[in-house]
Amino acid sequence: MENILEIKNLTKEYDRFKLNNINLNLPKGTIMGFIGENGAGKTTTMKTVLNIVNRDSGSIKVFGKDNIKEEELIKEDIGTVLNDSFLSEYLTPKDINKIMKNFYRTWDEKLYFKYIEHFKLPENKMSKEFSSGMKIKLKIIVALAHHPKLLILDEPTSGLDPIARNEILDLFQEFIQNEEHSILVSSHITSDLEHIADYITLINNGEIVLSKLKDELIEQYGLVKCTEQEFNQIDSNDYIKYRKNRNEYDLLTENKYKFKKKYNIQVIDKPGLDDIMTLYIKGEN
């Protein structure tokens, strides 16, 4: 499958943080959920792809083109939602249309106002008067209105109520119907990613610790719950990480079927993304 985004050996060092040797491929026609703790490096990685943050080394290709050499051309086909940044709140949706049609050759005024109407956003009100949910919807509409091929979304659904979140997720699902499109989305709401993502990439302390098909993770990985006595009998090669709770142990295993065959342990659950993330980050080897 052709990749829409390829990150190779990306490194970026700050005083107290290092994005260390990041490798990541996002195939066409897929959604990749990017998860990790706050400050793990999700936003920095995304901003490096957009050339907002200068990289120290490594290479980034978007649509097969270098993200620095062909920056403007590439950005024509990217729609972005940043968690912490947007246009001034003193602008109205109408103003934003006037601005954006100068940036994008493919800006679709009709589509933009169709979305504005669909989400019941007032055209002539400054966005400072919008609720937080309305502001997020506006960001997403702007990201979609120039027919991008790649969406880079940093926490796009945080602050939305469940109904609005589902509406937005439906938009993303609709977007991905075109096989030339892809989405890289970071979110702390892992249930959203379980709902829409094809791939899950987990970043911790600036390093990618896991990048797999979501179905493989959910279907093959297992969350084993056992007693201390049972835990002591388990070979450490048969689990990835473990965590001791009050009276029991939680183990994350890569293949629950093999595990079941080998050990006589009754409780092996399907892990959620939260379980996988918590065990990878907080668990012990």
Next chain:
Amino acid sequence: MNAIKGLLIKDLLQLKSYKRMIIIYMIIFTFFAVSQPHTTGIEITIIIWFAFGFGMFSTAAFSYDEISKSDSYVLTLPTTKKETVISKYILIIASTTIGTILGMAISLIITAIYGQFPDIINLLVVGTGTILVMSFVQSIHICCIYKYGVTKGRILILIMAAIAALLIAATVFTVKNLNMELPYDVSFSNILINFLPIIFIAASSMIYYISYKISYKIYIKKEI
């Protein structure tokens, strides 16, 4: 080029909330000028105030960007850091020039009201001279904003203004103590007068250009 146009439209639309304030500013200073007894200095004051007012209002575009943290977002659009810096300089140079031209126009009208024939060359010298001074102040101000942000940049420019005021006061004090005459009534009778506007404009262009180069260097290295 379209990206620069988009950036300029963004800044102008953000600044539209200043529209009423700019009109009030213009009315107050025009009224102030008309109500004064007619002396040579008042037309000059008008030009300086208009150039200063318009020039400073436009730097508010930086404040809007900082408050909304829109720098990062703007760079996700099909534009570059270079274009964002260029657009800011275009905005500031254009607004200062418009302010100066408006100031000159109002000066001409006031002079005409008092039934005097306006000295166009002197007016041009004062106008372009004002742009030259503004280019110097704004150039330092913009570099400071790119380096330290809007708040620190504003403090630095205030400190600079205070130092400049102290220097002028010290000069006046010294000159007076030496019983010399101050050139209150500046007359450009010299042969150079016809070339001064061109010299001032060329010098302003050079100052803005150097400032742009410095700001761009600062911005390209900046982690947003």
